[in-house]
Amino acid sequence: MLRDIRHGFRVLMEAKGWTAVVVLSLAVGIGANAAIFTAVNGLLLRTLPVRDPDSLVRLRWAGKNEMSNNSSDYGMASPLPTGEPVRTTFSYPMIELLRSANQTLSDIAATVPRASLTVTIDGRAETVSGLMTTGNYYEMLGVAARVGRTLTPADDQTSAPAVAMLSHGYWQSRFGGDTGVIGRSLRINGVLVTIVGVADPEFTGTQRLTGQLQNVLLPLRLETQIGSDGPRLSDATNWWVQAIGRLKPGIQLDQVRGNLEGVFQSQARAGLDAHLASLPPEERAMTRNQNRTAVPRLLVEPGNRGVYDLNPNQARSLDILATIVGLVLLLVCANVANLMLSRVSSRQKELSIRLSIGATRARLIRQLLTESVLLSTMGGAAGFFIARWGQELLPAPVGTSAPPDWRVVAFTVGVTVIAGVVFGIVPALRGTKMEVGTALKESSRSVAGSNAALSRGLLVMQVSISLVLLVGAGLFLKTLDNLRSVDIGWDPRNLVFVRVDAEGSQLDDQRKFRYFQEGIDRLKAIPGVRSVTVSRPTLMSGGVNGTAMYVAGRVYPKGRDSYVEGRDSINRVVVGLDYFDTMGIPLVAGRVFTERDGQKAPGVAIINEAAARKFFPNENPLGRRFGTSLDDDPDIEIVGVLRDVRYNDLRQAPPATMYMPHLQDNPEDLAFTIRTAGDPADLMSAFRTAASNADPSVPVITVQTQLSTLEQRYAQEKVLAQAYALFGSIALFVAAIGLFGLMSYNVSRRTREIGIRVAMGAQSKEVLGMVLRESMLLVAVGMTIGLAAALAAGRLVASQLFGLEPTDPATVGLAVTVMLVVSAAAGYLPARRAARVDPMIALRYE
Numbered sequence: 001m002l003r004d005i006r007h008g009f010r011v012l013m014e015a016k017g018w019t020a021v022v023v024l025s026l027a028v029g030i031g032a033n034a035a036i037f038t039a040v041n042g043l044l045l046r047t048l049p050v051r052d053p054d055s056l057v058r059l060r061w062a063g064k065n066e067m068s069n070n071s072s073d074y075g076m077a078s079p080l081p082t083g084e085p086v087r088t089t090f091s092y093p094m095i096e097l098l099r100s101a102n103q104t105l106s107d108i109a110a111t112v113p114r115a116s117l118t119v120t121i122d123g124r125a126e127t128v129s130g131l132m133t134t135g136n137y138y139e140m141l142g143v144a145a146r147v148g149r150t151l152t153p154a155d156d157q158t159s160a161p162a163v164a165m166l167s168h169g170y171w172q173s174r175f176g177g178d179t180g181v182i183g184r185s186l187r188i189n190g191v192l193v194t195i196v197g198v199a200d201p202e203f204t205g206t207q208r209l210t211g212q213l214q215n216v217l218l219p220l221r222l223e224t225q226i227g228s229d230g231p232r233l234s235d236a237t238n239w240w241v242q243a244i245g246r247l248k249p250g251i252q253l254d255q256v257r258g259n260l261e262g263v264f265q266s267q268a269r270a271g272l273d274a275h276l277a278s279l280p281p282e283e284r285a286m287t288r289n290q291n292r293t294a295v296p297r298l299l300v301e302p303g304n305r306g307v308y309d310l311n312p313n314q315a316r317s318l319d320i321l322a323t324i325v326g327l328v329l330l331l332v333c334a335n336v337a338n339l340m341l342s343r344v345s346s347r348q349k350e351l352s353i354r355l356s357i358g359a360t361r362a363r364l365i366r367q368l369l370t371e372s373v374l375l376s377t378m379g380g381a382a383g384f385f386i387a388r389w390g391q392e393l394l395p396a397p398v399g400t401s402a403p404p405d406w407r408v409v410a411f412t413v414g415v416t417v418i419a420g421v422v423f424g425i426v427p428a429l430r431g432t433k434m435e436v437g438t439a440l441k442e443s444s445r446s447v448a449g450s451n452a453a454l455s456r457g458l459l460v461m462q463v464s465i466s467l468v469l470l471v472g473a474g475l476f477l478k479t480l481d482n483l484r485s486v487d488i489g490w491d492p493r494n495l496v497f498v499r500v501d502a503e504g505s506q507l508d509d510q511r512k513f514r515y516f517q518e519g520i521d522r523l524k525a526i527p528g529v530r531s532v533t534v535s536r537p538t539l540m541s542g543g544v545n546g547t548a549m550y551v552a553g554r555v556y557p558k559g560r561d562s563y564v565e566g567r568d569s570i571n572r573v574v575v576g577l578d579y580f581d582t583m584g585i586p587l588v589a590g591r592v593f594t595e596r597d598g599q600k601a602p603g604v605a606i607i608n609e610a611a612a613r614k615f616f617p618n619e620n621p622l623g624r625r626f627g628t629s630l631d632d633d634p635d636i637e638i639v640g641v642l643r644d645v646r647y648n649d650l651r652q653a654p655p656a657t658m659y660m661p662h663l664q665d666n667p668e669d670l671a672f673t674i675r676t677a678g679d680p681a682d683l684m685s686a687f688r689t690a691a692s693n694a695d696p697s698v699p700v701i702t703v704q705t706q707l708s709t710l711e712q713r714y715a716q717e718k719v720l721a722q723a724y725a726l727f728g729s730i731a732l733f734v735a736a737i738g739l740f741g742l743m744s745y746n747v748s749r750r751t752r753e754i755g756i757r758v759a760m761g762a763q764s765k766e767v768l769g770m771v772l773r774e775s776m777l778l779v780a781v782g783m784t785i786g787l788a789a790a791l792a793a794g795r796l797v798a799s800q801l802f803g804l805e806p807t808d809p810a811t812v813g814l815a816v817t818v819m820l821v822v823s824a825a826a827g828y829l830p831a832r833r834a835a836r837v838d839p840m841i842a843l844r845y846e
Contacts (some may be wrong), residue, residue, distance in 0.1 A: 008371035018343065019375070021737075022336050026379025028730060029332035030419060031386025032325035034412045038387060039318060041407050046209055047304040049202045051142025052246075056206075056303035057105065057256060059098075059243040062086045064294035067268040069237040069275065074113050075207055075308035086299065088307055092220075093236040094267050095134075095243055101263040104256045105245040109137040110220055111307075112241055113207060116501045117216060117226070118699055120187040121174075125699040127501045128170065128215035130188075131205060132226075135219060140246055141206070147171075148182040148197030155219040162193040162222055168201035170215035188216060189226040190506035206244050208308040236271025244303050253300045261298040268295050286631040317716055320797060321723055324469065328727045329415070331465040333423040334458045335738045340372065340427035341455055342741065351432060364432045372424025373417060380416030387412070426454065455742050456778055462738050463782025464789060466731040467819050471790040473724035474811035475801055480721045482803030483714045488540060489645025489654070490584040494530075495706035496680045497538050498523075498672040498691045505698045512667035519694040520576070523674055526686050530677050534576035534662055534670040537648075539583075541709045544648050545572045549615055549658070552625040552634035570611055571647050571657040574665045580642065582675045590622050590640030597661040604661065606640035611656035650713055651802055680705060720800065732819070735782075736826040743775045743830035768831045775827030783819060787812070 012019045047053035060077065062084045068091070077086040090098075095110045102108055114130035138150035146168055155163055164186065166175070175181045184195050205213045218226065220241070223233055232238045247256070272292060276284055283289070344351075351364055388404075500519075502512045516534050523532045537543030549570045550556060580592055588609060597604050605626075612621045621641060627634035644654035662670060672691060676683060684703050691700050711718070794806025804811065 004367050004370040005374060008367065008374045011371060012374065015343075018339070019378075022339060022375050023378045023382060025332045025336060025734065026376055026419060027382035027386055029325075029329035029383070030376070030380045030412065030415055031383030032727065033329050033415055034383055034387035034408065036318070036322045036325050037411045038404055038408050040322070041405070041411075042209060043310055043314075043318070044305075045407060046405070048141075048206060048209065048306060049204065050206075053304040054302070055247045056141075057245050057247060057253065058088070058301050058303035058307050059090070059108075059245065059260075060086055060088045060299040060301065060307075061090075061264070061296040062299055063296040065239075065268075065296040066292040066294040067237065067272045067296075068239045070235075070239070072240040074242070076311050078309040078312065087239070087296075088242050089239045090241055090243055091236045091239050091271060092233045092241050093271060094239075094264065095241055097263060097267045098243070098260055101260065102245075104248055104251045104259045106248050107136055107140040108243055108245040109140050110134045110241045110243055111137060111206065112220060112223070113205075113214060116503070116701065118189050118501055118505055118697075119216065120697070123696065125505065125697050127699040127701050130216045130218060131214040132218045132220045132223060143203050144200060145197035146200045147179050148195070150197055150199075151217065151219055156221050158221060160219075162191055162225070163196045163219065164188065164193040165197045165199055165217035166195060167199050167213040167215050167217065168203075169212060171198045174215075188218070191222060191225045193218070193222075206303070206306055207242075208306045211306075236267070237275045242307050244307060253302070257298055257300040260300070264298040265295045288629065288631055313716065316800065317720060320720060320800070324472070324723055324727050327465050327469060328731060329419065331462050331731050331734055333419055334461050334465075335734045336375070337423040337426060338455050338458045338462075338738055338742060340423060341430065341458075344368065344427045344430070355432075361432045365428045368428035368432070369421065369424050372428070373420035376416045376420030376423075379419075380412055383416075384412055430454065459735075459738050459742055459778050460782040460785065462731075462735040463779050463819070463823070464786030466728070466735040467783050467786030467815060468790045468793060469724060469728035469731045470815035470818060471787075471812055472793075472797065473721070473728035474815050475794070475797065475804065475806065475808065476717060476721035476724050478804055478808070478811055479800070479802045480714060480717050483650050483717060486646070486650045488650070488710070489643060490539075492540075492706040492710055494676045494678065494680055495583070496674040496676065496684070496687060496703065497541070497706065497709070498674065498687050498703050499538075499701040500671070500691055501699050501701055502670065503668045505695070507695070507697065509667055511695075513663070515695045515698055516576075516662075516667060516670055516672075519672055519691050522690040522694055523672060523687060526683060526690060528677050528680075528683055530675045531578050531582040532675075533579040533582045533673050535579055535673050536574045536662070536668075536670045538671050538673065538709070539573070540646055540648060540650075540706070540713055542648065542712070545574075546570065547572050547628045547658075549611075549626050549628065549656075550630055550634060551615060552627070556630055569656075570607075570615075571655050573647075573657060573659050574662050574670070575659050576662045576670075576673075579659075579673065582673055583645075584675075585645055586643045588641045588643055590638075592640060593659075593661045598663045601664070603636040603664055604639045605636050606642050606659040607638055608642045608654065608657045608659075609644045610654050611658060612641050614656045648713075717800065717802070732822055736822050739775060739779065739823055740826040740829060742778075743771065743827055744833070771831035772824070772827055775831070776824065779820070779823040779827070783816065786819075787816070790815075 048056065050056070062080055065071070065087070071087065071089065073087055073089055075088070077088050079085050090110075092110065095108065099108045110133065112132045114132060116127045117130040118125050119128050120126075133151065135151050135153035135156040138144075139152065143150060145165070148165075151163065151165060154160055166181070171177060171181065181195055182197065185192055186195065187193075199213055199217065203213055204211055221233070224231060232240055245256075247253075276289060279289070354364060355361070498519075502515060505512070505515075507515065520532045520534070523529060537545055546569055548568045550568065575593070577593060577595065580587060587606075590606070592606070593604070607615075607621060615621070615626075616624065621638045624638050625634045626636055626638070628636075642659065645657075647655050647657055672687075674680070674687060680687075688700050688703050692698075790812070791807055798806050
């Protein structure tokens with residue numbers, strides 16, 4: 001075997017250019033597949049980096065839940081096959097009762113992710129992410145600290161000092177990996193805590209596989225001091241805590257459910273009953289507190305891959321990308337097989353001599369396959385580095401999955417070996433199938449003629465795959481263009497959002513209102529700023545705020561069961577003065593908000609045209625009043641109607657939306673919205689400084705342009721368009737090279753025949769047409785197959801398209817035209833060479 005490898009390496013180095021082309025082609029094909037498999041491995045195959053992850057279980061629930069007054073959730077939970085939604089959170093009293101009733105799990109731990117906490121270091125506030133857990137969380141998972149210690153059950157005691165851990169990434173980035181940070185005190189949301197440890201760098205938490213561990217890790221009991229949502233720890237009707245446990249040896253999931261579901265449902269009812277009993281009679285009699293009987297079902301599922309599920313859209317994108325790179329690898333193998341056929345043909349005399357002196361056919365096949373696998377190994381080694389680079393180009397969470405592990409290495413090695421065998425086996429079999437005596441007497445072009453049909457078949461396959469990818473590239477590029485061309489209702493240029501964390505600043509509401517006014521004044525003073533306002537959420541940014549609208553004077557006979565998602569729901573935006581002028585959204589009727597619409601003024605709202613059509617068809621909405629609950633007085637007056645604008649989705653029509661003045665709402669999560677006179681690129685730092693100087697205790701989270709937020713809304717389509725365009729171009733280039741190579745080889749093989757034709761009177765244009773017809777016939781066959789495959793595959797990506805059908809004639813026509821033009825150019829060059837053959841030289845050929 002070593003002798004075969006040394007000989008194969010010498011043979012490949014004798015044709016360095018040919019070898020480089022093959023290795024580069026294989027590196028692209030293998031590297032792309034390795035990149036996608038790395039993402040698949042990170043999202044679907046890996047398990048949490050903790051002790052014995054396969055014994056972990058996640059507790060969730062499904063079904064209608066009327067036992068809670070408030071419910072929070074933090075990540076993706078796929079619905080059941082029946083369509084029932086699944087939620088991942090429980091009340092903290094529920095967790096405690098489940099732990100006390102547990103007989104099937106070794107332990108149950110609770111976690112709560114916090115998107116933002118305010119950490120004050122050296123007098124300057126900054127925003128970090130947080131994870132609050134019960135003290136048994138790390139012990140149950142078998143996770144050790146990198147420096148110091150982890151949180152323990154002792155930290156759950158109310159008398160214990162307030163402590164915290166840091167994630168390894170935050171420790172490195174913020175404290176430079178200084179071990180002296182242990183024992184240091186920080187102020188988090190106004191609470192003084194002591195750092196006791198740094199988490200292991202491989203630990204990512206239990207929310208999702210592709211996530212990074214939150215910056216700061218805290219005991220859950222500190223929620224009463226750090227949180228801002230009231231006494232959630234003792235509220236049995238507030239469902240906000242996630243639960244994860246570990247199976248006892250020999251216990252099955254059904255046994256856990258049998259042990260805990262009855263307790264779960266009885267505690268849910270008991271928690272609501274206790275809440276209702278604590279209410280005054282008049283509040284207990286309210287509509288929202290009547291006939292609350294629906295209790296959800298407990299779900300006990302494997303927790304080895306985290307609490308959250310993979311987003312279906314991300315899974316579909318991954319499927320599409322995997323299909324693309326699989327086709328590219330197939331095309332590369334077909335092209336390399338064609339190159340190998342031509343190379344084996346040129347080595348016929350060498351192979352026949354080796355057979356004549358005693359080498360067996362099996363021995364030669366082994367040698368040729370060794371050369372093929374050696375080529376694919378070089379391509380695979382280069383492809384591994386291409387995979388790491390290519391993965392960074394993929395969208396989150398696909399591109400943020402874990403680094404390569406043994407599965408990725410095994411996959412890359414397997415694909416490399418299989419590719420080497422696939423493109424090498426047929427040339428090896430065909431190249432060694434000969435009669436020695438005949439082969440020694442025949443010219444190489446005669447022996448090679450037997451490979452022509454196979455080469456043509458491989459070329460047809462290359463053309464068909466290329467056309468499929470070109471059609472896909474056209475569809476997604478046009479989808480991306482259509483999304484970018486959607487009229488969102490305002491000019492996104494020169495618009496900037498400054499997001500701050502006023503919630504974690506520990507300021508009271510009045511001081512927060514003063515902070516936002518101070519921030520507006522400071523931002524307005526910056527040269528180049530036209531106008532400034534505040535809003536929540538910012539449109540087209542990923543945030544959605546919804547409520548209900550119950551119009552005064554209308555009858556809702558079913559009480560609290562009268563809410564209908566499609567009929568009564570409406571989106572909501574809280575805005576400051578000058579918001580509509582800053583955004584450039586025109587008023588259709590009525591008036592905008594003024595300074596008179598303050599905290600003590602009557603409630604007012606402005607609705608958009610979609611809301612007017614939905615709630616007031618054939619009526620004038622101005623002056624009408626509504627409430628957001630049947631138990632509240634309908635005292636909010638509609639004072640204006642606004643033009644429809646996109647809320648959070650470019651694909652859907654503008655939804656019914658109401659706008660409320662920010663002074664009549666709470667000041668949490670407001671963002672500054674700034675319109676500049678020109679390009680804001682040079683002002684971003686000034687915006688951050690102005691917002692921070694308004695109150696250093698309020699951290700600035702991000703400064704972002706409207707254009708960048710819009711780009712995020714079609715990031716997935718952009719990646720698919722880029723992938724199709726990139727690999728479609730590669731496929732087209734590879735197919736063109738394959739056509740050029742095949743036709744050049746055929747022309748050289750038929751030089752004598754062409755010379756005879758010319759000598760007998762054939763004109764150059766006739767020879768040119770003959771060769772072109774031969775090449776374009778192969779292209780036509782490949783395009784016919786490819787077109788049928790592209791139209792059939794279009795149904796699989798239809799849901800990802802926007803503004804066109806998978807059979808869009810213009811897109812398909814353009815792909816066909818590009819394929820024809822490139823193929824004609826690739827076939828023309830060999831045809832032109834054939835037309836210029838000198839008959840006297842051709843007749844002396846060989």
